[in-house]
Amino acid sequence: MSSAILTGTTAERFARAVQQKLSGEYDEAENLLMSIIREEPSNAEAFHEIGLVYSFRVHDNTLPALEKAVYLAPTNVKYIVTLGKTYAMFGEDDKARVAFNRALELDPFNDEAQKNLSYLG
Secondary structure (H helix, E strand, O other): OOHHHHOOOHHHHHHHHHHHHHOOOHHHHHHHHHHHHHHOOOOHHHHHHHHHHHHHOOOOOHHHHHHHHHHHOOOOHHHHHHHHHHHHHOOOHHHHHHHHHHHHHHOOOOHHHHHHHHHHO
16 A cells, blocks of 8 residues: 555545445555554554454454443443453354443443344343
8 A cells, every 4th residue: 555545634544445345455554553553552443444344354353343342332232232242253152142231221222232132032
């Protein structure tokens, strides 16, 4: 990836990373997101997004990235639900239940957390 692609504001690079992810260009998205994380190691949104990029490739860093996003933004229900779904995808049902229950503590009417928790039984 050209270093020119890695230039711009954080918001601009984040928007490009999301576009790259949606286009299936995961390496490019990862590079952009890692450039943001290097500059802003507390950017929960970047960790969440890179976790999603990793999940499309079943990458070893998927769970650590999503766990970091939740650590940095512990009340972000979207991040918690994503982590729960990813735990379930990796067969970690107990951790998935904990995540979905935490999401429901924060947002008792969250349909996605309720639905996923019911799938786990």
